[in-house]
Amino acid sequence: MTLKGKTALVTGAGRGMGLAFSRELASRGATVFMCDVDGGTVAAAAAELVEQGLTVAAATVDVSSEADVRTVVARAVRETGRIDIVVSNAGIHPLKGIDEIDVAEWDQVLAVNVRGCFLLCRAVLPHMRSQKYGRIINIASEAGKNGGTICAPHYAASKGAILAFTRNLARAVGADGITVNAIAPGRIATAMAAQVSAEENQVYIDKSSVKRLGDPTDVANAVAFLADEKSGFITGETLNVNGGTLMD
Template identity: 35%
Template sequence: MLLENKYAIVTGATRGIGRQIALTLAKNGADLIVTGTNDKLLQQLAEEIQSLGQKCFVNIGNIADPAAAKALAVNVEKNFPQIDILVNNAGINMRKPTLDMLDDEWQKIIDVNLNGTFYTCKAILPYMVKQEHGVIVNVSSSTAKTPHRNATPAYGASKAGINYLTQHLALEMAKYNIRVNAVCPGPIETDMSKQWTTEYRKKLLERIPLKKLGQPADVANMVLFLASDMAVFITGESININGGIYMN
């Protein structure tokens, strides 16, 4: 129970990696607020977390809207005595080459992935500053570090922005005993990967040194580690979780 008596927020928790992160934190003793735009899926997740003996509250909202972040802060104040952990997982992707991409498509991805992470951090950090402790884990991507033909340029740019934001906040907030790190998943088996062709999957596996796709649990376990006291001397890092397909 690495997170016993801890209070956490996970954004974008409706499915895939975000859902697994929320469950992993709950299994390790954390009470949660889970956020997203699909009320039905969030309620199902909340019930599963509550069945584990942990409290779980649902917060509906689009993090691209600054008002949603402020509403989340109100939810925290209403239901939790403090906030120990914030996991910024919410994000979107699109698969379009640069010249086919519309201006509003670029803006939407930047708004959700980068601006949404910033808005949420800005809304929750005052609580962490006041209590003089806290952990933020941002879910980035290996695409932030090296280009990927199967991702739109806005996605890589937004995730690279998250990596810089992670470092900046880690530096700025260290004096308040607040740690800020990021995880950078590579090929992970999610609903999106089920859309891949057999040929694409085969070629991808050939490029991965460990010869397998990652699982949502692989990302969730790293988030758990960074959120726990096992990582008290780690801040400002963007950690790859990709089977070795990109190393730095």
């Protein structure tokens, strides 16, 4: 129980990777606030984890909303007295090519994927600074490095922004005992990957070294590693979790 006594906040926690991260952090002893814009789904997911004996709470949060983000951070601090770990994971990935994307959709992808991460980090920093401790983990994507393999230029741009933001913030807050890292997952078997046909996923599998899609638990292990107190000398890093599709 290496995370006993720690408070964590995970966004996009209702399903997919965010749910796996919440389960992993809670099973290591953290109290986890599971946030998702889909309130019903995250409430059901949290209830299931509570039934398994884990300490989690659900919150309906749209990460692109400043008010929602402030409210849930204030709640976590009010209920547990601290905030130690943040996993900025909520993201959207509309499968569109550049000619199909209007300004509203471009802004929406950037609002959820980038503004959401900024709002969350900004909201937790005062608490982490006063604790002189924090672990921030931003979920980017392989697409942020190589431009992505399945269209969605707004998504690729948003994930590239997360990589730069992570490094910038890591420099700014390291002296306060706060680390800021990113994870760049390859294709992981969630609803997001299921938007793509089985044939297209097979092309990806063939290109990988380990010959499979990732599982959310593959990424959850990386999150738990970066969230650990012992990972305090790792910051500004982007960890590939991609089965060998991109080695850089």
